[in-house]
Amino acid sequence: MNSYLIKRVMVLFPVLIGMTLIVFSIIHAIPGDPAETILGQKATEQSKQALRNQLGLDKSWLQQYFNYMGDLARGDLGTSIRTKTPIAKEIVPYLAATLELTAASMLFATFVGVNAGILSAWRQNSWFDYTAMIIALIGVSMPIFWLGLMEQLLFALKLHWLPSIGRMDQRNPVETITNLYVLDTILAGRWDQLWTVIKHLILPSIALGTIPMAIIARMTRSSMLEVMNSDYIRTAKAKGMSQFLVVYKHALKNALIPVLTVIGLQTGALLGGAVLTETIFAWPGVGRYIFEAISSRDYPVIQTGILIIAFIFVVINLLVDLLYAAIDPRINYK
Amino acid sequence: MNKWGNLALVLMLGAGLALSGCGGGNNTGNMGNTGGNTAATNAPASSPETSGTAQDTLILGRGGDSASLDPAIVTDGESLKIAHQVFDSLLEYKPGTSEVQASLADSWEVTPDGLSYTFKLHPGVKFHDGTDFNAEAVVFNFQRWSDPASEYKFEGDSFDYYDSMFGPDGARVIKEVKAVDESTVQFVLNQPQAPFLQNIAMTTFGIASPAAVKEKKENFKNEPVGTGPFVFKEWKRNDSITLDKNTAYWKEGLPKLNKVIVRSIPDNSARFTALQNGEIDLMEDLSPDDLSTLESNSALTKIERPPFNVAYLGFNFKKKPFDNVKVRQALSHAVNKQEIIDAFFAGQAQAAVNPMPPSLWGYNDSVKDYEYDLDKAKALLAEAGYPDGLPDPVTLYAMPVSRPYMPDGKKVAEAIQAEWEKIGVKTVIESPEWATYLDDTKAGEKDDIFMLGWTGDNGDPDNFLYTLLDKDAIPGNNRAFYVNEELHTLLTGAQKETDQGKRTELYKQAQEIIKADAPWIPLVHTTPLLAGKANLKGFVPGPTGTEYYSEIYFE
Numbered sequence: 001m002n003s004y005l006i007k008r009v010m011v012l013f014p015v016l017i018g019m020t021l022i023v024f025s026i027i028h029a030i031p032g033d034p035a036e037t038i039l040g041q042k043a044t045e046q047s048k049q050a051l052r053n054q055l056g057l058d059k060s061w062l063q064q065y066f067n068y069m070g071d072l073a074r075g076d077l078g079t080s081i082r083t084k085t086p087i088a089k090e091i092v093p094y095l096a097a098t099l100e101l102t103a104a105s106m107l108f109a110t111f112v113g114v115n116a117g118i119l120s121a122w123r124q125n126s127w128f129d130y131t132a133m134i135i136a137l138i139g140v141s142m143p144i145f146w147l148g149l150m151e152q153l154l155f156a157l158k159l160h161w162l163p164s165i166g167r168m169d170q171r172n173p174v175e176t177i178t179n180l181y182v183l184d185t186i187l188a189g190r191w192d193q194l195w196t197v198i199k200h201l202i203l204p205s206i207a208l209g210t211i212p213m214a215i216i217a218r219m220t221r222s223s224m225l226e227v228m229n230s231d232y233i234r235t236a237k238a239k240g241m242s243q244f245l246v247v248y249k250h251a252l253k254n255a256l257i258p259v260l261t262v263i264g265l266q267t268g269a270l271l272g273g274a275v276l277t278e279t280i281f282a283w284p285g286v287g288r289y290i291f292e293a294i295s296s297r298d299y300p301v302i303q304t305g306i307l308i309i310a311f312i313f314v315v316i317n318l319l320v321d322l323l324y325a326a327i328d329p330r331i332n333y334k
Numbered sequence: 335m336n337k338w339g340n341l342a343l344v345l346m347l348g349a350g351l352a353l354s355g356c357g358g359g360n361n362t363g364n365m366g367n368t369g370g371n372t373a374a375t376n377a378p379a380s381s382p383e384t385s386g387t388a389q390d391t392l393i394l395g396r397g398g399d400s401a402s403l404d405p406a407i408v409t410d411g412e413s414l415k416i417a418h419q420v421f422d423s424l425l426e427y428k429p430g431t432s433e434v435q436a437s438l439a440d441s442w443e444v445t446p447d448g449l450s451y452t453f454k455l456h457p458g459v460k461f462h463d464g465t466d467f468n469a470e471a472v473v474f475n476f477q478r479w480s481d482p483a484s485e486y487k488f489e490g491d492s493f494d495y496y497d498s499m500f501g502p503d504g505a506r507v508i509k510e511v512k513a514v515d516e517s518t519v520q521f522v523l524n525q526p527q528a529p530f531l532q533n534i535a536m537t538t539f540g541i542a543s544p545a546a547v548k549e550k551k552e553n554f555k556n557e558p559v560g561t562g563p564f565v566f567k568e569w570k571r572n573d574s575i576t577l578d579k580n581t582a583y584w585k586e587g588l589p590k591l592n593k594v595i596v597r598s599i600p601d602n603s604a605r606f607t608a609l610q611n612g613e614i615d616l617m618e619d620l621s622p623d624d625l626s627t628l629e630s631n632s633a634l635t636k637i638e639r640p641p642f643n644v645a646y647l648g649f650n651f652k653k654k655p656f657d658n659v660k661v662r663q664a665l666s667h668a669v670n671k672q673e674i675i676d677a678f679f680a681g682q683a684q685a686a687v688n689p690m691p692p693s694l695w696g697y698n699d700s701v702k703d704y705e706y707d708l709d710k711a712k713a714l715l716a717e718a719g720y721p722d723g724l725p726d727p728v729t730l731y732a733m734p735v736s737r738p739y740m741p742d743g744k745k746v747a748e749a750i751q752a753e754w755e756k757i758g759v760k761t762v763i764e765s766p767e768w769a770t771y772l773d774d775t776k777a778g779e780k781d782d783i784f785m786l787g788w789t790g791d792n793g794d795p796d797n798f799l800y801t802l803l804d805k806d807a808i809p810g811n812n813r814a815f816y817v818n819e820e821l822h823t824l825l826t827g828a829q830k831e832t833d834q835g836k837r838t839e840l841y842k843q844a845q846e847i848i849k850a851d852a853p854w855i856p857l858v859h860t861t862p863l864l865a866g867k868a869n870l871k872g873f874v875p876g877p878t879g880t881e882y883y884s885e886i887y888f889e
Contacts, residue, residue: 030769031766031767031769031770031773033769033772033773034769036769036772036773036776037768037769037772045809045810046497046502046503047492047494047497047502050492051492079489082401083401083402083555083571084402084407084488084489084491084552084555085402085555085556090571093570093571093573094571094572097573148604149603149604149607152604152607153607156607156608156611157607157610157611160611163611163613164604164607164608164611164613165597165599165604165605165607165608165613166573166574166597166599166608166613167573170393170574170595170597170613171391171393171595173576176570279600279601279604280601280604281604282573282597282598282599282600282601282604282605282608284570284571284572284573284598288572288600289571289572292572295768295769297769
């Protein structure tokens with residue numbers, strides 16, 4: 001088990017180095033003079049030249065890449081050109097905001113998705129099955145932008161149940177400790193604020209969680225259907241076990257492996273930031289951070305941001321692989 | 335909206351709600367702890383804040399975030415808006431205008447040769463950190479900006495506005511800044527500069543606390559310290575900036591608010607929803623599409639910023655046949671500006687005649703525009719030797735991004751394309767991504783005609799005419815590659831002239847020359863729209879898009 005873990009971690013390095021190479025070459029293939037974009041129309045030719053020197057844009061491609069890798073090896077993640085602030089410091093609140101939103105979305109997606117999938121398989125070809133799968137189909141193809149705006153119209157503007165934007169009530173701000181507001185309010189014992197923060201999470205996490213929910217529901221259903229037809233389930237039923245236990249205890253455990261893979265992949269994808277959801281709900285997450293860096297040609301932020309996301313993604317995949325073994329004793333890493 | 339989509343939506347959202355806390359029921363309709371002030375649209379029940387004392391916290395929603403909070407190192411409007419609340423400059427613009435008036439400096443004198451300005455500073459002003467504002471502080475700031483080797487020019491800093499307003503290193507306008515005594519500071523110039531006072535009043539030249547710059551170093555750009563009406567408290571990037579009242583502000587009775595929170599809400603309709611829902615009190619950049627909803631809501635009010643910008647089509651002189659004045663005039667006659675304004679600006683714009691807005695001094699009223707007349711256009715094309723229209727299709731660059739002066743460049747370009755088609759000019763619209771767009775138009779190789787705009791920085795005609803159309807601005811902001819020696823003489827002469835009456839004359843002449851040469855088709859001057867709660871008072875929209883929040887209060 002340990003040797004397996006070490007092997008897996010070792011494999012991460014070439015993956016990440018390959019990642020830097022790809023990101024670096026793509027970024028440098030984007031047309032547009034970064035100095036001009038960064039400093040704007042109003043900057044002088046001199047300051048643009050100074051910026052080019054400072055960024056090393058006058059050096060060769062390979063030289064720039066090695067400089068960048070050298071900085072990375074020393075633990076220097078670079079400084080944002082636009083805000084002139086170290087990225088390692090700047091990105092933390094963005095990551096926290098994304099983490100919170102992802103957690104809430106995946107909680108929603110997994111809970112609803114898995115249960116809908118199980119019930120659909122359990123009552124295959126029933127009206128519930130059909131309805132759930134039609135909703136799942138709509139969910140997969142739903143444009144997030146539209147869904148988000150409709151949610152705001154309905155739940156904020158018409159019904160006044162929920163706030164439309166942001167992470168908290170600005171008139172009653174949360175004391176920041178970890179940047180995860182749910183956690184911060186609990187740590188501070190501010191239960192009124194916790195409720196407010198949760199209310200701010202509901203709409204964006206539904207918008208963001210709808211697609212993963214639909215995917216998970218479909219995956220659970222097909223995986224469950226396969227298992228439900230196997231012999232041991234028939235045996236369990238035959239010995240008079242309650243339907244509920246058969247489904248949720250025996251069948252689910254075996255059906256869960258592919259579902260877990262999907263959940264892992266979706267979590268990774270959401271952690272990469274969700275530009276659309278973040279834009280509509282004014283959620284200060286990592287997606288918009290990188291998106292804005294791209295529009296202002298903030299090279300260091302794009303590179304480091306993508307690298308961090310790639311890193312998170314591979315780590316999540318590793319965790320999912322380890323979870324397999326925990327769920328299914330037949331899977332054993334040696 | 336599709337009926338089935340709607341049903342599915344409600345079903346799904348319902349499931350989500352049931353999941354996330356099951357608490358919808360007992361809290362229905364109670365936004366007391368989230369919205370603070372929900373009275374905006376339909377809730378007749380007064381919320382806690384409106385029932386008792388007047389609200390004293392302002393929440394403003396805007397599209398973007400600041401890049402940095404040190405005004406000296408930025409050029410973007412969003413950054414300067416915040417700096418404007420935290421810092422004071424020696425002079426300031428009278429609210430709602432581009433006229434200069436006293437601020438940190440009570441009075442000033444200029445020698446007849448225009449080479450020395452002496453400012454008397456307001457006594458007893460303190461920075462937010464408690465240190466004194468005095469002549470030494472002014473000297474410190476100007477040295478920081480002008481000395482390329484200054485130890486307070488931190489990594490990544492560049493003082494772009496200082497360089498462009500007071501000349502780059504090697505060609506500085508300001509020779510020396512001297513502290514004559516505690517409250518007197520003298521500027522010695524290398525050459526007279528007509529817009530000197532206009533420049534000094536810019537937000538970017540707000541005076542920072544020397545002690546704070548020395549102490550915070552690189553971090554000063556995240557934790558600014560000035561003398562302004564509001565004290566910086568917290569910055570959550572891409573989310574919010576919180577400013578507290580400066581209780582020791584040197585202007586009597588200001589600020590009226592206790593706290594200002596500026597939020598970044600990138601999506602225009604989400605921002606408008608938040609305003610209607612009472613989550614914010616004031617919003618910038620209302621879409622013209624939302625105007626009718628706004629006007630039907632009595633709890634909200636429309637606020638217009640005076641137009642201080644210009645959107646235009648520029649002809650690329652490097653490309654044939656646009657070096658021919660007849661062709662440029664012909665195309666100028668074939669643009670129906672009023673129709674464009676009605677269709678794409680919801681009427682919130684006025685047709686542009688000159689390259690600068692009419693609210694700016696020096697504007698020439700007597701210049702006549704090329705009126706919309708397709709017959710004249712055809713006749714001019716024929717005179718230029720193209721009786722059947724232009725033989726090759728024209729590449730028209732249309733802006734891929736929305737700017738206050740041009741909310742939807744592609745649609746406007748399509749309308750113009752249709753008009754030009756009628757006089758036999760075929761147009762291909764291209765709209766590459768913004769950075770590439772700026773690059774291409776600056777190089778002038780790919781585009782024949784391009785669309786761009788400009789918002790004034792400092793209330794001086796020089797900032798439009800010289801900056802955008804003088805031959806010195808090639809390569810750079812003169813993307814038409816338009817060269818006219820006579821114009822150059824006028825514009826550079828006007829820079830050195832200190833008599834405003836004479837300068838006005840020079841700029842009026844310049845506008846006539848530009849009209850005759852037609853290097854641009856000036857399209858519109860837009861009126862950027864804001865929306866706020868009806869009980870919000872004291873907000874004076876400023877032409878440069880930078881306003882004081884210190885006078886704002888709620889009824």
